[in-house]
Amino acid sequence: QVQLVESGGGLVQAGGSLRLSCAASGRTFSSYTMAWFRQAPGKEREFVAGINRSGDSTYYADSVKGRFTISRDNAKNTLSLQMNSLKPEDTAVYYCAGDRAVIPRTSSGLYDYWGQGTQVTVSS
Numbered sequence: 001q002v003q004l005v006e007s008g009g010g011l012v013q014a015g016g017s018l019r020l021s022c023a024a025s026g027r028t029f030s031s032y033t034m035a036w037f038r039q040a041p042g043k044e045r046e047f048v049a050g051i052n053r054s055g056d057s058t059y060y061a062d063s064v065k066g067r068f069t070i071s072r073d074n075a076k077n078t079l080s081l082q083m084n085s086l087k088p089e090d091t092a093v094y095y096c097a098g099d100r101a102v103i104p105r106t107s108s109g110l111y112d113y114w115g116q117g118t119q120v121t122v123s124s
Helices: none
Strands: 004-007 010-013 018-024 033-039 046-051 058-060 068-073 078-083 092-099 118-123
Touching: 004 092, 018 033, 018 092, 018 118, 033 068, 033 078, 046 068, 046 078, 058 068
Parallel strands: 010 118
Antiparallel strands: 004 018, 018 078, 033 046, 033 092, 046 058, 068 078, 092 118
């Protein structure tokens, strides 16, 4: 089992950057495929980016490809999301999630573990 805690959200102007972090408890972080999801008001939770257990394969939603970078440090039990060139439409609560699948899946319902979320607001 793993517990996840996100941090790093905030208010930023369009074109700016933020770095989100997700701290994982437990000794088995490297056993989990990890992902970032986001949920804007009135919308469904959507896949943003995912990374496999070893960190050598990453996956991105088309809407963030080229702007966001997901990474992990298994020695420090942390997952990160570097967000550049932010747009107002990136405004949402961002969640990290863990799953024992081999590769990240894009459906939120398939993930077993979730953090509490961190708010990202991008002003125009």
